Amino acid sequence: MRVVVDLNRCQAYAQCCYAAPDRFVLRGDEILVYDPAPPASDRAAVDRAVQACPVRAIRVEHEDAPAERPA
Amino acid sequence: MRDGTIVVAGASLAGLRGAEALRTNGFSGRLILVGDEPHRPYDRPPLSKHVLTGEIPPGATTLPGVGTLRAEWRLGTPAAGLDRAGRALLLADGGRVPFDRLLIATGARARAWPAPEEARLSGVHTLRSRDDAAALAAGLAARPRRVLILGAGFIGCEVASSIRSLGLPVTVVDPAPAPLAQALGRVIGGFVAGRMVAAGVDLRLGMRVTRLEGDRAVRRARLEDGGTVEADLVVVALGAVRNTGWLAGAGLDADEGGLSCDGACRALDGEGHPVPDIFAAGDVARFPHPLLGNRPVALEHWGNAVAQAAHAARAMLDGPDSVGPYAEVPAFWSNQFGLTIKSLGLTEGADAVAIVQGSPRAGRFLAAYGRAGRTVAAVSVNAGRWLPAYEGPIRDGAPFPPITGGADQPRPESVPPGLPAPKVA
Numbered sequence: 004m005r006v007v008v009d010l011n012r013c014q015a016y017a018q019c020c021y022a023a024p025d026r027f028v029l030r031g032d033e034i035l036v037y038d039p040a041p042p043a044s045d046r047a048a049v050d051r052a053v054q055a056c057p058v059r060a061i062r063v064e065h066e067d068a069p070a071e072r073p074a
Numbered sequence: 075m076r077d078g079t080i081v082v083a084g085a086s087l088a089g090l091r092g093a094e095a096l097r098t099n100g101f102s103g104r105l106i107l108v109g110d111e112p113h114r115p116y117d118r119p120p121l122s123k124h125v126l127t128g129e130i131p132p133g134a135t136t137l138p139g140v141g142t143l144r145a146e147w148r149l150g151t152p153a154a155g156l157d158r159a160g161r162a163l164l165l166a167d168g169g170r171v172p173f174d175r176l177l178i179a180t181g182a183r184a185r186a187w188p189a190p191e192e193a194r195l196s197g198v199h200t201l202r203s204r205d206d207a208a209a210l211a212a213g214l215a216a217r218p219r220r221v222l223i224l225g226a227g228f229i230g231c232e233v234a235s236s237i238r239s240l241g242l243p244v245t246v247v248d249p250a251p252a253p254l255a256q257a258l259g260r261v262i263g264g265f266v267a268g269r270m271v272a273a274g275v276d277l278r279l280g281m282r283v284t285r286l287e288g289d290r291a292v293r294r295a296r297l298e299d300g301g302t303v304e305a306d307l308v309v310v311a312l313g314a315v316r317n318t319g320w321l322a323g324a325g326l327d328a329d330e331g332g333l334s335c336d337g338a339c340r341a342l343d344g345e346g347h348p349v350p351d352i353f354a355a356g357d358v359a360r361f362p363h364p365l366l367g368n369r370p371v372a373l374e375h376w377g378n379a380v381a382q383a384a385h386a387a388r389a390m391l392d393g394p395d396s397v398g399p400y401a402e403v404p405a406f407w408s409n410q411f412g413l414t415i416k417s418l419g420l421t422e423g424a425d426a427v428a429i430v431q432g433s434p435r436a437g438r439f440l441a442a443y444g445r446a447g448r449t450v451a452a453v454s455v456n457a458g459r460w461l462p463a464y465e466g467p468i469r470d471g472a473p474f475p476p477i478t479g480g481a482d483q484p485r486p487e488s489v490p491p492g493l494p495a496p497k498v499a
Contacts, residue, residue, distance in 0.1 A: 005138040007117055011377045011405045011416070014459045031412040032438070032456040036124055039117060040134040064138035 004041045005064045006049060012060040019052035019061060027052055075391055077103040081163050081171050083153045084179030084317075085109025087117070087137065087376065088356025092177050092383030094139050099391050105145040106171060108163060110152035110180075110317075113204055114140045119376060121207035122229055123409055126236040128215070132208040153180060156324040161351065175351050175390050178321075178333055178341065179383060182314035182357040182374060187224070192286040198308045201229060213307050214240060221245070222295050222305035224283055226253035228408050230311035231266065235410035238273045245276040245303050247283050247295070252492065257417070260492025261427050262441050262453055265434045269411040278303075314374055316358045326352070332360030332372035337399025339386035353390055355383040364401045365420055365450065365468070375406045403465055407458075416458050419443070419451030419468040427491035428475045431460050432482060440464075443491055444474025452476075 006026070008019075015033030019026075026038040026049060041049050046065060053061045080096060082089045085107045093105055109115075117135040124130040148165065155164035156176075163171040184200035187193040197218070199210045214221070214237060221237050223230045226248035237244050250256065252263030253270060270277050278297070285296040286308060295303045318328035326349070327334040327342045333354045335341050339361070340348035354361075356379040362368035381402040389397045407416045424443035432439035440460045443451040448471040452464035467476035475486050 005136050005140070007135075007138055009377070009380075010119070010407045015414070031414075033414045033458055034409045034412070036129065038134075039120065039130065040136070062138045064141050066141035 004043055004046065004049060006037060006039050006041060007062050008035060008037055009060045009062070010035065012058050014058050014060075016057050018055035018057060022051035022055045023048035075175065076100050078174035079104040079106065079172065080175045080177065080390065081173035082107045082177045082179060083163055084177075084181055084356070084358070085111070085115050085147070085149060086179070086181050086356070086379075087115060088179035088181065088358075088379035088383040089177070090115035090137055090139055090143075091380045092179055092355055092387050093143055093145055095384040095387035096391065097144065099388055101387075101391055103174075105143070106148060106173075107143075107145050108148040108151060108153055108165065108171065110150070110166075111203060111205070112150035114147070114149065116204055118202075121204065122201055122232040123236055125207045126211055126214060126233065127239055128211060132204050132211065135204070153320045156321055156326075156352075158324055158349070158352070173351075176353070177383075177386055177390065178352065178354040178358060179356045179379075180317040180320070180358050182316045184310070185312040185315050187286065187310045187312070189286070192292075193310070195286060195288045195292040195308075196290055197288070197292040197306055198286060198310065200310045201233060202314070210309065214242065218242060218305070218307035220303070220305045221307045221309065222247065222283075222303050223309045223311055224248075224295075225311035225313070226250065226277070226279070227256060227311060227313060228254065228410075230309070231270065232408060232410045233309050233311060234270065234275050235273070238275060238411075243276070244274070245278060245305065246270070247278045247281050247297070247303070249280060249282050250494075251280055253277070253279075254415075255492065256494060257421060258415075258453060258491075259421065259424070259427060259443075261489060262455070263492070265455070266411070266413070266415070269413060273411050314357070316360075316372060318358060332370075333358050334360045334370060336394070337362060337401075338389040338394030338397055339382065339400060340389065340394055348394070353386045355379070355386040359386075361400055363404075363420070364399060365403070366422065371420070371422075373404050375404055377405045378402065403469055413455055414458055415453065415455055416461050417451065417453045418461055418465055419449075421451040421453070421491065421493060424450055424491050424493055426474060426488045428486040428488040430475050430477050430486045432457050442475050442477075442486075444488070447474055448472070449474045449476045 154166040184202040341352040360372040426444040454461040
């Protein structure tokens with residue numbers, strides 16, 4: 004799984020931290036620290052975090068990247 | 075145009091998001107991404123932060139979007155030249171990749187320490203790529219006695235913060251009177267300086283390093299006042315230069331400051347005319363920004379890479395007239411010393427700054443920047459939710475200060491921001 008948060012958009016509402024506390028942590032007032040490569044077993048929690056974000060700042064991709072092939 | 079072959083030179087954030095935008099806008103042809111690094115596109119902002127502290131492995135930040143792109147990848151093969159007449163990208167490995175349209179997103183690289191033999195001393199690092207971050211993290215894991223950081227821009231300050239959180243002694247040297255002075259000015263930079271010193275950073279402002287010394291490994295830096303800093307790990311954080319060297323001889327308007335393009339992201343030739351089949355986006359693209367009176371600017375911002383690449387993709391598929399000039403309000407963020415600093419607009423050339431909400435004493439405030447009586451930028455410190463309200467005033471060039479009489483700031487005091495003199499175009 005690959006996760007990226009648009010931290011321009013993030014407003015530190017911390018809803019992801021409640022939805023997936025093992026993968027999203029708020030440090031200090033508004034520094035979001037997140038795991039960009041959560042294990043597949045966390046899929047449900049990470050999906051909840053994506054849905055919970057009030058500013059839609061979290062993007063996740065579940066599919067494995069295809070093997071790199073030459074052009 | 076929805077078919078044919080589009081080549082994307084550069085496989086980082088702008089290249090990936092540009093390629094994605096081509097697909098989501100209906101491009102069904104052949105899509106080839108060329109990257110100088112062997113890695114699939116990854117996110118760079120964590121490299122100076124949680125990768126250095128060991129919380130995130132250097133290889134963990136591969137970006138969402140790589141899995142579903144339906145692209146061909148040519149990774150670990152830098153672009154080496156451009157055959158414009160033959161419409162082909164030339165690769166360093168001798169390969170030749172023909173295209174119908176080309177998106178140039180080759181980004182920037184860390185500016186090296188100017189003395190090559192000193193830069194080659196072991197223990198001297200720059201930080202731009204995943205491999206750089208892995209090497210620097212390994213150097214930090216060996217617990218150097220002191221780390222010296224050359225440059226107090228965003229990368230230098232973020233690295234200093236990460237290294238302090240590891241408990242290592244850090245010295246930061248910068249000729250400017252405040253950290254982040256180029257972007258934020260002396261007033262707001264001075265607030266950050268206070269946090270740096272409180273966190274235990276040995277901050278040497280108004281000072282230059284003249285020489286790095288050592289025998290194979292770096293041991294000390296000599297300062298212009300004759301003093302020395304004993305350090306066994308050095309991070310050179312002197313900004314970035316755009317990766318345009320490979321375009322030499324291609325007849326495009328390109329130099330270390332970027333590849334010039336128009337508002338539709340079309341590359342400009344030596345006479346300043348747009349080239350119809352070559353586009354640029356991200357750090358490498360120098361474009362006329364409406365917020366600066368159309369003065370050309372290249373922005374090293376994460377959000378710019380995303381938005382400009384999408385703009386370029388639409389122009390590539392539907393023509394330059396369909397998109398209008400690229401006019402995204404610049405935005406960036408930085409995390410350091412417990413602070414989240416976020417910015418909207420461009421502070422360049424600002425002649426006034428005012429704290430319009432909150433207060434530095436409370437550790438939470440919003441500073442607005444003005445130029446000739448107009449609002450041009452806003453910077454929030456631990457107050458990100460206040461920032462979006464300023465996008466409209468910045469876009470519209472509203473009178474400065476944009477608000478007065480706020481409940482927590484009844485009389486905003488406007489002072490010179492302490493920015494460096496504006497560059498002459």
